[in-house]
Each structure stands twice: as C-alpha cells, then as structure tokens.
Amino acid sequence: MIRFKDEADFAAALDDLPLPDPAAQAAARDRQAELTKPLGALGRLEDIAIFLAGWQGTDRPHADRVKAALFAGNHGVAARGVSAFPAAVTAQMVDNFRAGGAAINALSRACGAELSIMALDLDRPTGDIASEAAMTQADCLVALNAGAAVVTDDIDLLLVGEMGIGNTTPAAALCAQSFGGDAADWCGRGTGVDDDGIARKIGAVASALALHGPLCKSPFEMLRRLGGREIAAMAGAILAARMLRIPVLLDGFICCAAIAPLVAAQPAFLDHCLAAHCSAEGGHMRLLGSFGLEPLLRLDMRLGEGSGAAVAVHLVRAAVAAHNEMATFAEAAVSREQTTVKLL
Numbered sequence: 001m002i003r004f005k006d007e008a009d010f011a012a013a014l015d016d017l018p019l020p021d022p023a024a025q026a027a028a029r030d031r032q033a034e035l036t037k038p039l040g041a042l043g044r045l046e047d048i049a050i051f052l053a054g055w056q057g058t059d060r061p062h063a064d065r066v067k068a069a070l071f072a073g074n075h076g077v078a079a080r081g082v083s084a085f086p087a088a089v090t091a092q093m094v095d096n097f098r099a100g101g102a103a104i105n106a107l108s109r110a111c112g113a114e115l116s117i118m119a120l121d122l123d124r125p126t127g128d129i130a131s132e133a134a135m136t137q138a139d140c141l142v143a144l145n146a147g148a149a150v151v152t153d154d155i156d157l158l159l160v161g162e163m164g165i166g167n168t169t170p171a172a173a174l175c176a177q178s179f180g181g182d183a184a185d186w187c188g189r190g191t192g193v194d195d196d197g198i199a200r201k202i203g204a205v206a207s208a209l210a211l212h213g214p215l216c217k218s219p220f221e222m223l224r225r226l227g228g229r230e231i232a233a234m235a236g237a238i239l240a241a242r243m244l245r246i247p248v249l250l251d252g253f254i255c256c257a258a259i260a261p262l263v264a265a266q267p268a269f270l271d272h273c274l275a276a277h278c279s280a281e282g283g284h285m286r287l288l289g290s291f292g293l294e295p296l297l298r299l300d301m302r303l304g305e306g307s308g309a310a311v312a313v314h315l316v317r318a319a320v321a322a323h324n325e326m327a328t329f330a331e332a333a334v335s336r337e338q339t340t341v342k343l344l
Helices: 007-015 024-033 044-056 076-080 088-099 103-111 137-149 168-179 197-217 218-224 229-243 253-265 267-273 282-291 306-326 336-343
Strands: 066-074 114-118 157-163 248-250 273-275
Touching: 007 103, 007 218, 007 229, 024 044, 024 306, 044 306, 066 088, 066 103, 066 137, 066 229, 066 306, 066 336, 076 168, 076 197, 076 218, 088 114, 088 157, 103 114, 103 306, 137 218, 137 229, 157 229, 157 253, 168 197, 168 218, 168 229, 168 253, 168 282, 197 218, 218 229, 218 253, 229 248, 229 253, 229 267, 248 253, 248 306, 253 267, 267 273
Parallel strands: 066 114, 066 157, 157 248, 248 273
Antiparallel strands: none
C-alpha cells in the first residue's frame, strides 16, 4: 500500500513518476495494424487500448477489475452561501451512497465497478479558505493517505469521485492558483446557485487567492491551503495509482481540480490519465484545455460523484473487447487489400 510519510515524501513521489512500457505499447499498436479493419477505423478506441497496454505492460490489456472510490468532505467556506444546498446535505448523501441509492451506485453497478465510500471528518469542516488555510499539514497528509489507501495493485482501472457541499469553490481556487486567471474565470454555478451566490463564490475565491497565493509554493501547500479533505484524497489516490502504474479515468471539474497543482508542477503527471467527460461546470473545459486532454464524452453532466467516469468505463471496456477479441487478417483468412477497399 502506498503511504506518504510527510510532505517531502509526497513531493519525491511526484518527482519520480513511473513511465508506461514502450514495448507493450508497440506490441499493442502492431496488433491494431493486424486486426480485420482499416488502421484507425475504430478511432479513439484504438488509442485507449494502446494506452492501457502501456500502463499494464501487456499487448492484451484488460479492464476486468474497475475500482470507483468516492470521498466526502465538508468545507468551512460553505457557510458563505456559495452553494445552493446546506452543508448538512454532504452527510445525507453519504448515507444515500451507503444505502445504494445514488447515481454513482447505479452507474457503478451498470459498469461493473467496485465502489468504496470514504467520509472524511464530516463533523469537522475544513477552514474557510477565504480567511484561513483549509487544513493543517497533518490534516492534509491524512487526507492524501486516505486516498492512497484505496489503491491496490490488483486494480485494472481507477476512477475517483467526490461529495462535498461547496467544493466547487476550493476547486476554482486551485485552478486559478495552478493555471492563472481571475476568480470569475473559474467559478461556475456548481449546484445551481443564483447570481448572488455566484458573486459570493467569486468573492470567496478572490479572497482565498489573495491570502494564500504568495504562500502556495508547492502542490502540497496548494492542496492544504486551498483544497479540502476529499479533494486531497482524490489527489492522493491518483498519485498512488501512477506509482502502481494503474490507469485512471478522470471525472469532472472537482476531480480534475484536485490534481491541477500536481499537473502545474509536473505536466507528465497526466500520462496515466484519460479525461472521461467534459462536465457542464463552467471551468471544466478550460481546465481540460490547460491539461491538454480531450474528453471521451460530452453529456452535459455536472453531478460529480465519479458519475461521468463510470459512464466512460463502458467505452474503455469496448476498446479492450475490440482489441483483444477481433480476429487478425491471418486468423480470419481475409485479404488485407480487399478488406481495406471494402471497408473504406
């Protein structure tokens, strides 16, 4: 199990990222060239299979064991009225997750993912980022390790989700600190706040950036000052996945914002990640642009919970099935030249 001993250990992990297996990628690419279809005819499904092959170290990748990890946390900044819902809804939704009644429960069942739910000190909200740091160093380290602890080396594919009333506000702050722009550039409607709510959110993010910006000298400090427990847990899980060479499907705005500080410091951090979808939250497309990632899906989803990533699991499984189960030209006794003409 991956565990970060301290901030220096976290930084060292980010500086020593494993790489995909080039031989496995090349072998998977060669197999794609031999399948009974014109090369490139399956578009991004081919890319997904080759991507998985590199991280799994085999020319026949698999997606049998998918882990969905959902983290929940509460935020002090929610008291400023930056969300359409009260902070008590976080715990209520955790109860719903555990009872199996939320969207991520249904979508995890549908895609065959194993769902774990971790609530992180819901009775102890983080500090209000507009006036103080979200977490102490110790609290941030606990959250990072809570995320890392859910990642085991027998997982084929990881997706992470979150629940935390008000968490689009720290997410916006992390994006602005990581990639620049004003608070207004990154603040969206979240759970559906009105114009006054948007103004309060922009004000909170602007105050947070002014207060903490000069002190955000590392990804760890950015997460602890501007983030939240569930946000740091997602970052810890995604970094642990990289250390174990496990590919990750990124969910929406908050999931991506959780790793924004890591990507800003180390752009190669994204190499083991696919963007599952582009959410309807205002800053998500902007963030994916900063990441240089093209989403697999655009469904106007904005729920969080890992829901968009769970839907994209079906695409990953389709890519693996086509890659592994199609016949080659030789196996099917099909002429490559004739097939190419017919299928084009």
